[in-house]
Amino acid sequence: MSTDAGAGRARFRPFHLYFYVLMGAFALAAVGAFAWIVNSSLKTDVEFIGSPPFSTTTSWQFGNYAQAWEAGGVGAFFGNSVLVAVSATVLGVFFSVLAAYPLARIRFRGSSLVLSGFLMGLMVPWMVTFIPLYLTLRDLGLLDSRLGLVLVYATYNLPFNIFVMVGFMRTLPVELEEAAAVDGAGPSATFFRVIMPLLGPGVAAITIISFLNNWNEFFYALVLIHSEDRMTLPVGIWQLSQAATYGSNWVTLFAAMLIAVAPVLLVFAFLQKRITEGLTAGALKG
Template sequence: MPRSNTRAPFRRHHLIIYLLFGAITFSTVAAFAWVFNVSMKTNSEFLATSPWSVAKDWSWQNYAVAWTNADIGSFFGNSVLVSVAATLLGVVLSAFAAYPIARIPFRFSGVVLALFLSGLMVPWMVTFIPLYLTLQDLGLLDTRIGLILVYATYNLPFNVFVLVGFLRTLPRELEESAAVDGAGPARAFVQVILPLLTPGLASVTIISFLNNWNEFFYALVLIHSPEKMTIPLGLFQLGQAADYGTNWVTLFAGMIIVAVPVLVLFAFLQNQITKGLTAGALKG
């Protein structure tokens, strides 16, 4: 029998939606193109010509100046260290917290999940003073370790929420079969559940990394030494230097250096994010 055509018919309102998405896409691409164009100008050319004019001679040395003289390389390394360490720690803790809530029946599982979800409703301005005082008492203020711990716990509520929803989509017969073979809960989690949890882990890992990479406020409050600052703080300093020293092209070159790796990472792994989040949304 011929295969039926299941494609939805085109309607007028679809054209409006496509035009709207096209306009958003165009404006986003145009913004990145403008930042790149400015980053390729010399400082004198940027100040003497229109902001929308095309760069006459592409000055690739702006990126080298931003990486070395403007310390973008140091900020970049700090962000990689803090973001990767905090992401791994947060995802591991989230996986071990989500598994008993979703798969092991106990009386107050709903209450425990509600406590985690309450962390999503706490505004950041309520937490930064207790965090500052706690890290100060522990001797972790103005340290990368302190910032890693803050970032790891910052993403816990969302990670647990997503992983619990994902784990509840898996059939319980998996643990029953593992128990018949003599496996306990820990062994069943590592050998049976964890391989199936890969899409959910991938989604929360990528989202946590992007959150940690772009986070500004906690880094601003908790880090004071220039050699320990992350990328958002580094760009903030470059912005101040541009305001008072008119060194704008270095700022735009630093913005491109920071944005491109994240965009490439998201472009390659966006399917994993979508798969993990949509699978976890089937059951709540």
């Protein structure tokens, strides 16, 4: 897709101006929205309500961030989000790499049935299963626990991950296993020593996508977690917004939103190309 910056850029032609105007409008909308949040997060509540929304802050309340982190509970939400998103991602990626290997490279009876079982998860909308899922987790004693949420997230990462990894592993040459077998390596040693080291780009793509999904997930977190001290960021911030509306404590909420957004924007800034490629791979073939 995109090549290195500067290389192969087109010479400027007048009709390019239309494109710049169009892209500029979109970029401006994004920058404007973020700037407004940053600005509001640095006001006092009185300033936020009393001054026009476009006026820049005069008080520079950096304390709002500390306020959100401690009193608002954002620190705890952040910790929960890290714990849940990281564990679910690791689990979901490892299990799907394991499962994808036989599905992609070993001929056995029922393999296409198993594969379509996994891929069904890509086609059925998630929202229909939430009631029995809620009941199942209640029966297993996993309701309102972070472990339950981790297992659910890992499961919902599987279809996409397996889909991508099966496609990826099929592109590797067959001779890899043959050569390893000639050298006397057993099948699992072959997998861990020969195949795994070659999976880097595919694993990177599914790890990033899974992590973003798990970090941002709202619906299941809302359905399955009820105690405030176990909430992840999206639900925690929503909870905070409910409280803000009654207590007129707006600026803390804006600070909280920025805290939630900052890490993903940072990740995105560094891994932009990987992320867009990963998303494209999944969405198009799926």
